[in-house]
Amino acid sequence: MRHSMDSDVFRQTAHSPSYFELSRRLGEGARGLVDFCIPCNPYFPTPEMFADLARDLESVLKFYPSDAGAIAAQLASVLGMNPATMAMSNGSTELITWMDRLWVAESIAVPVPTFGRWTDQAMESGKRVDMFPLPENEGFQLDLGAYVKFIRSRGSRVAVLCNPNNPDGGYLPRREVVRFLDELSDxxxxxxxxxxxxxxxxxxxxxxxxxxxxxxNVVVLKSLGKNFGLHGVRFGYLVANPGLARRMAAALPKWNLNSVAEAVIFMFREHADDYQESLVKLSLDRYRMGSELSRVPDLEVFSSQANFLLVKLIGEVGGPELRDYLLVKHQVFVRECSDKLGLSGQFLRLVVRPSDDVERLVEGMRAFSESRWGIDRPTLVS
Known part of the structure; x- marks a missing residue:
């Protein structure tokens, strides 16, 4: 493995570099890379599902997929939903882009920190973004009453709520979210x-x-890539009343979903139990990982109901420094949050992974804490 990397790879976009970009730069060393950056489900799809996909890969790649309506109808059938209330997309970011174009006329309220596209998309299209700061001293917990007052005081016409929130994993009970929807029915x-x-x-x-x-006036956004552990497939969907869902579906390209996405969705009914089992395993991993990280010196761990944990480095050391050390010395890739509004370089978002991977992460963090690199500091080429 090479022990240097061009640090510009982390400054090219507002998001982390892809696994493939890192692989090209790391060369052979990327084979052992453990990814704590991209929030993926490590237990789904199952090996059997991947084997089925591999067996059918030639036909999956060779032929056109069905149109989005047919694929959405299958997903609705599996989930027990009305297909008229759904619109499917090539990743949730495509939906965020089109929501901005269709429904955000002037202003949008967004708590921060949160998923960056909610602020970035609106700013890129010239809309006013009203940012509601989440207090670190309260674990970034969103006070919905205070948020509603903020929305009213700013005159925001669109409001966003991420539940659980990214990057901290904070969760609001369903009854509180329903009350929030009631408050903002206008x-x-x-x-x-x-x-x-x-x-x-x-x-x-x-x-x-x-x-x-x-x-x-309510839209719920879903991301199958995150849940299913298939970010590379790029598929998401929204749920709304039939009028809103139809308007979104009409704006999207007819063949905006690929054949791999279609294949996975048509496999899902048969493997629904495997999916539920993957969620149970991940929940146990989250508890164990949180416990292990809480024992690392100079590290604060925030409570989460997502498949990642937000942590804060206590002291002078920043996330970029630790990120580079873990990547170069331990082949562990983490997400540092200096580019996230409402956070700083002291924060890392760590994806929940199985115990063996967590052991490697903790070992690297402890080694970093003990040595602070000293004379063996890895080199990143500027």
């Missing part, structure tokens, strides 16, 4: 981003998708 649109809702364990049936299907 807005142009209220978006509830539930990209990580399947990982919630403290409440059964935490989603408000059923509410969105019958309300005039």
């Amino acid at each position: 807005l142009d649109l209220v978006v509830v981003d539930e990209s990580f809702i399947d990982f919630v364990e403290v409440e059964r049936n935490p989603s408000v998708a059923a509410e969105a299907a019958i309300r005039p």
Whole structure:
């Protein structure tokens, strides 16, 4: 493995470099790379599902997929939903882009920190973004009453709520979210981003998708790539009343989903139990990982209901320094948060992974804490 890397790779976009970009730069050393950066489900799809996909890969890649409506109808059937309330997309970011174009006329309220596209997309299109800061001293917990007052005081016409929130994993009970929707029934649109809702364990049936299907101004966003552990496939969907869902579907390209996404969705019914089992395993891993990280010196761990944990480095050491050390010395890739509004370089978002991978992460963090690199500091080429 090479022990140097061009540090510009982490400054090219507002997001982390892709696994493939890192692999090209790391060369052979990338074979052992453990990814704590991209929030993926490590237990799904199962090896059997991957084997089935590999067996059918030639036909999957060779032929056109069905149109988005047919694929959405299959997903709706599996989930027990009305297909008229759904619109599928090539990743949730595509939906965020089109929501901005279709429904955000002037202003949008967004708590920060949160998923960057909610602020970036609106700013890129010239909209006013009203940012509601989440207090670190309260674990970044969102006070919905205070948020509603903020929205009213700013005159925001669209409001966003991520539940659980990214990057801290904070979760709001369903009843509170429903009350939030009631309070803002006069807005142009209220978006509830539930990209990580399947990982919630403290409440059964935490989603408000059923509410969105019958309300005039509510959209719920879902991300199958995050839940299924298939970011490379790029698929997401929204749930809304039939009028809103139809308008979104009409704006999207007819063949905006690829054949791999179609294949996975048509496999899902048969493997629904495997998916539920993967969520149970991940929940146990989250608890164990949080316990292990809490023992690392000079590290604060925030509570989470998502498949990642937000941590803060206590002291003078910053996230970029630790990120580079872990990548070069231990082949561990983490997400540092200096580019996230509302956070700083002292924060890392760490994806929940199995115990063996966590042991490697903790070992690297302890080694970093003990040595602070000293004379063996790895070189990143500027």
